[in-house]
Amino acid sequence: MNPVSKRRREFLGTAATIAGAMIAPGVFLYDYAHGKAPGEAASGKVRWGMLIDTTKCASGCRDCVDACNQENGLPGTTRPTDSQWIRKVDLKDLKTGKAISAPVMCQHCADPPCVDVCPTGASFKRADGIVLVDRHTCIGCRYCMMACPYKARSFVHEPTTGQKPDVPRGKGCVESCTLCVHKVDRGGTPSCVEACAAAGHHAIVFGDLNDPQSEISKRVRAVATTQLRADLRTDNGVRYQGI
Amino acid sequence: MRAAGILRAAIVATLLLSGSAMGPVASAAGPALDPPRSGPCVEDPKLMRRSHMEFLRHDRDDTVRRGIRPVKHSLAACVDCHANAKDGQVLGSEQHFCQGCHSYAAVKPDCFGCHASTARPATTASAGAAGSLR
Numbered sequence: 001m002n003p004v005s006k007r008r009r010e011f012l013g014t015a016a017t018i019a020g021a022m023i024a025p026g027v028f029l030y031d032y033a034h035g036k037a038p039g040e041a042a043s044g045k046v047r048w049g050m051l052i053d054t055t056k057c058a059s060g061c062r063d064c065v066d067a068c069n070q071e072n073g074l075p076g077t078t079r080p081t082d083s084q085w086i087r088k089v090d091l092k093d094l095k096t097g098k099a100i101s102a103p104v105m106c107q108h109c110a111d112p113p114c115v116d117v118c119p120t121g122a123s124f125k126r127a128d129g130i131v132l133v134d135r136h137t138c139i140g141c142r143y144c145m146m147a148c149p150y151k152a153r154s155f156v157h158e159p160t161t162g163q164k165p166d167v168p169r170g171k172g173c174v175e176s177c178t179l180c181v182h183k184v185d186r187g188g189t190p191s192c193v194e195a196c197a198a199a200g201h202h203a204i205v206f207g208d209l210n211d212p213q214s215e216i217s218k219r220v221r222a223v224a225t226t227q228l229r230a231d232l233r234t235d236n237g238v239r240y241q242g243i
Numbered sequence: 244m245r246a247a248g249i250l251r252a253a254i255v256a257t258l259l260l261s262g263s264a265m266g267p268v269a270s271a272a273g274p275a276l277d278p279p280r281s282g283p284c285v286e287d288p289k290l291m292r293r294s295h296m297e298f299l300r301h302d303r304d305d306t307v308r309r310g311i312r313p314v315k316h317s318l319a320a321c322v323d324c325h326a327n328a329k330d331g332q333v334l335g336s337e338q339h340f341c342q343g344c345h346s347y348a349a350v351k352p353d354c355f356g357c358h359a360s361t362a363r364p365a366t367t368a369s370a371g372a373a374g375s376l377r
Contacts (some may be wrong), residue, residue, distance in 0.1 A: 042310030163359045165319045170357030185312045
């Protein structure tokens with residue numbers, strides 16, 4: 001389909017949707033999911049995402065990283081081969097001297113390169129936009145680690161002990177940030193978000209990007225946000241403010 | 244390969260269900276296990292002995308890929324209920340639930356290479372009379 005007719009179709013589709021949502025002149029009927037009932041499958045109406053405000057993120061603060069390690073039963077050690085689901089990255093513009101600090105984790109792309117290259121189908125994107133590894137299927141080939149532009153995935157090299165009941169982890173599999181899917185499915189929010197709020201920084205907002213009323217949607221509408229490596233067009237669920 | 248597995252499962256199930264004393268150690272009643280933590284199972288025990296691995300395999304995909312929590316047959320919920328009352332474990336000795344029965348049946352579960360073999364604290368695990376549905 002040529003781009004012009006594609007745009008035209010999209011416009012007509014949108015117009016039809018808006019017309020359909022208007023049950024009377026000026027009265028709109030919104031149908032957006034806010035989380036899901038227990039036992040319900042993840043739905044494509046929701047797209048979970050995060051907004052990270054680098055102006056509020058404190059350099060040297062590792063509360064999100066520690067909370068992630070605690071929640072997911074990661075050892076938290078930092079040898080080159082150890083698992084790391086969140087990294088704190090400090091950047092400095094040498095020309096202006098402006099320094100920023102931000103956590104970088106799996107960006108939960110809408111078009112994830114890891115899923116593209118996975119030979120077994122273990123890397124997959126859930127209907128609600130969360131990108132996961134199905135460890136029952138993963139063979140540990142690490143193609144996804146090569147493909148990921150964000151260095152977000154880790155390989156488990158050694159036998160693991162002390163796993164959390166909700167977060168199985170095992171030797172020979174690749175793993176990465178899950179957006180604390182076990183909590184989100186039960187109506188919670190990721191641990192890094194809670195830890196950042198508890199520390200008083202409130203640098204991470206978590207929510208449904210598809211719900212125009214959610215806090216994250218309002219913020220993304222109101223301020224300029226950036227996707228890391230937007231040139232790759234992976235359409236990340238994690239966005240950054242102040243980069 | 245698959246046929247052999249089915250045959251072996253059938254033999255094991257027959258041994259377990261018929262209660263025939265085959266081995267020198269195995270008693271007719273099956274493995275001697277310590278009492279578990281809570282009440283009745285989510286399925287009939289006879290059905291569970293034969294098919295628990297099929298239930299788990301089906302419901303794990305529902306949870307991992309479709310995000311359905313709780314599912315009826317979740318490994319974490321099995322562990323919550325069947326954990327040993329003393330130490331909250333399903334592995335560790337021939338009296339622990341999973342290890343005791345699997346070594347009796349001479350099969351090796353590989354769930355616990357990745358999954359926790361410890362019950363969740365009672366605050367998160369709702370072990371009720373109908374069995375936990377988490």
